[in-house]
Amino acid sequence: MDPTHDNWKKVEENLNSFLGFPEDMEISISKLIRLWIAEQFVKERSNKRLEVVAEEYLEELIDKSLILAGKQRANGRMRSCKIHDLLRQLCLREAHTETVVHFMNENVPMSSEAIYDQRRVIVPSKLQHVRFYPTRHSSGITSMTRTFATTKDNYIKMQTSSIVSQFKLLKVLDVLLVWKDFSCIIPQLVHLRYVAANIEKAFSLDKLRNLETIILVKT
Missing domain, CATH: 1.10.10.10 (Winged helix-like DNA-binding domain superfamily/Winged helix DNA-binding domain)
Known part of the structure; x- marks a missing residue:
């Protein structure tokens, strides 16, 4: 290489x-x-x-x-x-320049249109609140995001499901440290290959035919 x-x-x-x-x-x-x-x-x-x-x-x-x-x-x-x-x-500098990684910032309001072309969306470890506003055009956007992940010790208090549900082509959902229920969201993300998340109830994996790694914790 x-x-x-x-x-x-x-x-x-x-x-x-x-x-x-x-x-x-x-x-x-x-x-x-x-x-x-x-x-x-x-x-x-x-x-x-x-x-x-x-x-x-x-x-x-x-x-x-x-x-x-x-x-x-x-x-x-x-x-x-x-x-x-x-x-x-x-x-970090190159990723920001080429819009391949977006780090959420609690000081900046977030809309689905602002992040739809980011390949990766990362929630930093200290972030607890973020203002996320799905826009009126959101339903017509096919997000380019392939990875949504949180970093160590993240207990964010935000509408995580509202954000993740926008990422129809998501391959990686790494949110095990987010104390939210993802059981309703995961089955919708049919392109997932890697998922690590908390759930409150069981759900069908029938549509997740690309799944390679699954780490689920029942809360």
Whole structure:
């Protein structure tokens, strides 16, 4: 994976995925790989399993000193990793410039039209309130958002379902730390590949035919 020419886009996508984790956090390798696969960043190589290819991606990023190796398992394989602070800041700047990642801000009113073209929508760990206003044009918008995620220790008090329901093409819903019931929303998101959420009641998975990772906690 040479970070030049066409391949740099792949490196950039993989690095941007680290922005969904809090700064200085030890990132779980297994979760990171599941997210990469769900967002379809990982392409087949020589008939290898996608998990193996994803590990190769990560090893290449570490070899190029773009990512820091973290803790190891007893068998010597990596358990966690971290991103350099300076590289994280660079990714943040580039992500904002290219409108591929949007970080919610409680000081700025949010409308579905303001975020519909953002590939990822991230709720920062300290955010508790956000003003979200579905617009009169919302029903006619096909959101480009593929990932909606919250970061560590997030107990946001907002109309999360109103936001998530706009993202019809969502592939990743990572909201396990949001104390809201998502049981009515998840079945509507038929493109989901990864979901981690709280639910209050059981629901059918019949329409979620693309689902690869499911982590549900009954509240």
